[in-house]
Amino acid sequence: MKKLYFTIINYNDYKTTKTLIDNIKDYKSIYKIIVVDNNSTDDSYPNLKKIESKKINVIKNKNSSYASGINYAAKYIFKEEKEFNMVVSNSDIIIRNDNDLKMLNNDLGESIGVVGPIINTHGEKSCGWPITTPNKEILFNIPLISRYFRNKYLKYPNNYLKNDVTEVDAVSGCFFVISSNALKAIDYLDENTHLYYEENILSIRLRKKGYKEVVDKRVEVIHNHSVSIDKSVSRINKFKELKKSQKYYVYNYLKPNIIQKFLLFLMNKLSLLILHIRCLFSK
Secondary structure: OOOEEEEEEEOOOHHHHHHHHHHHOOOOOEEEEEEEEEOOOOOHHHHHHOOOOOOEEEEEEOOOOHHHHHHHHHHHHHOOOOOOEEEEEOOOEEOOOHHHHHHHHHHOOOOEEEEEEEEEEOOEEEOOEOOOOHHHHHHOOOOOOHHHHHHHHOOOOOOOOOOOEEEEOEOOOOEEEEEHHHHHHOOOOOOOOOOOOHHHHHHHHHHHOOOEEEEEEEEEEEEOOOHHHHOOOOHHHHHHHHHHHHHHHHHHHHOOOHHHHHHHHHHHHHHHHHHHHHHHHHO
């Protein structure tokens, strides 16, 4: 079995990251914990450096994008190992036991490049989602009813996970395990998005290289969604980042026609206007 490196991406969230480290530091399945401080603007980096040990390495990335942090960690590990498996985790994650990590590590193989667990976010469980189309991305931007279309097109049916390990299009980016061979094959993650759509892009690139993504329903992790993001990013700024990443994903990976591009642009502008109005009246 390949060595398992556990990578935590931190941004202005030292306390939450420290909680996760305390959760996993004694797990025997983990060879090393790599904490990437993604150019934090608070005192995260010096505080994290204080808890370094033989098993815990803290490194600083001068770029703040999530994909960049993952790539930075992988390149750091490649200096020590030719092949390995790497957990990628937000700081706001809770892992119940060491055996869960062992199972995920065992799931990776020659054709399986990424494995994810069931993600439990405040009681709502996700087992990954299907890759979208330009038309579906347009529907996701229609004000007031976008949630309906997201629930319709971004979920597998409840009976989809018939086997312990089931293939899916994309797994959640908040927590997954990727093989170094798969990461090398796609020449690392695309760093042109921030906070959103990394999962879809990763899925498309992996499949072009012959790799699958799977979910192991025997493993479930807790995700305290938006704990780390909301501490640092305002609601409107988050929305702008989402739409910027969405545009990059649709234009570069889904290849929309000119009408689809126009509709996506129109719905994005309308959604942003409504959000500004909502924020104005909520003050």
